[in-house]
Structures are given as structure tokens and as C-alpha cells.
Amino acid sequence: MPTVLLTDAYPKQKTQRDQWIVAHRARVDQTARHQLDPFRPYEWLVEEEAAHNGEVVPVTTIFLTNRECPWRCLMCDLWRNTLTETVPVGAIPAQIDFALQRLPPARQIKLYNSGSFFDQRAIPTQDYPAIAQRLRAFERIIVECHPLLVNDACLRFRDLLNSKLEVAMGLETVHPEVWPRLNKGMTLDQFARAAAHLRDNDIALRVFILVKPPFMEEAEALYWAQRSLDFAFDCGATVAALIPTRAGNGAVDVLAERGEFSPPRLETLEAAATYGLDLKRGRVLADLWDLERFSSCAACFPARQARLHTMNLQQTVLPPVGCAVCGAS
Numbered sequence: 001m002p003t004v005l006l007t008d009a010y011p012k013q014k015t016q017r018d019q020w021i022v023a024h025r026a027r028v029d030q031t032a033r034h035q036l037d038p039f040r041p042y043e044w045l046v047e048e049e050a051a052h053n054g055e056v057v058p059v060t061t062i063f064l065t066n067r068e069c070p071w072r073c074l075m076c077d078l079w080r081n082t083l084t085e086t087v088p089v090g091a092i093p094a095q096i097d098f099a100l101q102r103l104p105p106a107r108q109i110k111l112y113n114s115g116s117f118f119d120q121r122a123i124p125t126q127d128y129p130a131i132a133q134r135l136r137a138f139e140r141i142i143v144e145c146h147p148l149l150v151n152d153a154c155l156r157f158r159d160l161l162n163s164k165l166e167v168a169m170g171l172e173t174v175h176p177e178v179w180p181r182l183n184k185g186m187t188l189d190q191f192a193r194a195a196a197h198l199r200d201n202d203i204a205l206r207v208f209i210l211v212k213p214p215f216m217e218e219a220e221a222l223y224w225a226q227r228s229l230d231f232a233f234d235c236g237a238t239v240a241a242l243i244p245t246r247a248g249n250g251a252v253d254v255l256a257e258r259g260e261f262s263p264p265r266l267e268t269l270e271a272a273a274t275y276g277l278d279l280k281r282g283r284v285l286a287d288l289w290d291l292e293r294f295s296s297c298a299a300c301f302p303a304r305q306a307r308l309h310t311m312n313l314q315q316t317v318l319p320p321v322g323c324a325v326c327g328a329s
């Protein structure tokens, strides 16, 4: 069993962990929570993504403004773009209208809300019909949700749609010691049960996996990304997104100062993506946002970023990038 980086500094009990994680938010910014309008999404965009059938399709993503997620996951910084109160009924449909009026057409849509779409204090259930009505032009609807909130609300929302529903859940890692320390507030069994509930009800599953979460050595990061991919596909995932872990939310920055976290190397993300694509059990997407921070060589970074981008779209492994400067081969 690989070892993990464990010290006594990080609280062992959930209540103390919640407090510790929230207390360290102030480390990154005194005005960390952004001022948001409940009738405006905080971001909206269209980008290409490989679809389940091999096509590359335009996908709209709307980042909805809503009440903060009730969990306190160690690495989460999504609270920055949330409100402290539930939005009024009608606000979420208004946000969708606002974004769609400003974006080109797309085939699929992600409604990401910095938490759980099926959290009734985040997205009022009274708005489900109005939301569904605005999604009729899209062939796939992707929302995110904590596994403990995958329940009958998902089915009520699914029944209002005229297209396929996909739910994204954060698995993060299956490392038996690191997993509980991420403060996800659930067990791997609960994750698997939520995945089975989706599968039994004809709802597709997308899984988020952290590459090298806190408390993990670089040498072990690839192994655990691979085991997490295995677990995700065992749970029926149709797509797995590999996210290199970043500091920046306060708590992870403190762990970095204590030597309990450092970002993964680009090579680790590349190897994890290669492993996942070679499995051919579902789509594998490497998260490329702010990728340069994981690179140690400016000479080959553009080619390596382009390679991963193409691998994401084509869902095939490309030859590695060689580099005379850093010796990559």
C-alpha cells in the first residue's frame, strides 16, 4: 500500500474539519466571495467536446449563480461564486435566458451551479418546468450533483426533459486514506449506490477525478488516478474528467505550506489520460484550464497542451511530445 502524507495538523473530526476549511478561506482573499446578481449567471461559454457517439459537438456551459453548497470539501473553491441565500423562484430560468441570448447555438448544455443541481436550496424545484422548457433545443443536458442528493428529484427533472440527462458527480479519488480526508461527507459505497440509481433510471454519469489530491505523493498520483478511473467506469460512467488539483482556496494553500500538497506534474496528467483512453470504457477528458502551471518546461508546453486538447476531442492517444530542452521523450 503506498504511503500518504499525513500530519496531525489537519483535523480528524468532520465538524472541526469544516471549521478549519472555512477559516482558511480568508488566506486567499479578504473579499473572497464575489458580489453576484441572482438573476445573472456568473459565466457562460460554448466549447467543443467529444460526445458519447464520437462526434465533436459544441457544448454550452452556463455557470449558474445560486446558494452556496452545504458541503465543505477540502479542495473546493466554488463557494467564491455563490450566494448566501436561496435565489427567488424565476431567477434560474432568467439566468439561462440571459446566457442563451448571448451565445451561439450548441448541441449540448451544461448547467453547472457550484454545488448540486438537485439541492432544493440551490435550485428551487418550482423552476424545474421553466428550466426544462428552455432546454428543448439541446440533445443532452448535463448537471452536477453530490451523490447524497441523487434522489427522486432527479427523476422528476428527467421526466420534464425531451433529451438525455447526464449527472456529473465528484469521485475525486478512491485512495482509502485520502478519500475521507477530502471531507466529501460520503463513502465510496454511497457514491456507487448513487451511480447505480442513475444507471437504473436511464441517466448518464459523468465523474470528476482529481489528479494528485492533497496528502498524495507524486509517485503515487498516477496509480490512484488509474484506480479512480477503474472505479468510475465500474460504476457505469460514460465520461471521466481528470482534473489536476490546484491550490487557491485557502485550505489547500495551507497544506502546500506544510508540505502536504503540491500540484501534479503535467506528465502525471498525460499518463492518466493515456491510461483512461486506452481502457476504451468511456470518454476521458483532461481538464486543460490553466494548464501551464503544471508544466516545468516552457519549450515543450505548447505542443503538450495541443496534444492533450486533440486527445480530448479525438478520444485517441497520440504519440508523446519529445523535447530537447527537458529531455521528454
Ligand code: SF4
Binding pocket: 069, 070, 071, 072, 073, 076, 077, 078, 114, 115, 116, 146, 170, 184
Ligand atoms: S460538493 Fe462540490 S461544490 Fe460542494 S463543497 Fe464539495 S466540491 Fe464544492
Ligand SMILES: [Zn+2]
Binding pocket: 297, 298, 299, 300, 301, 323, 324, 325, 326, 327, 328
Ligand atoms: Zn520540454
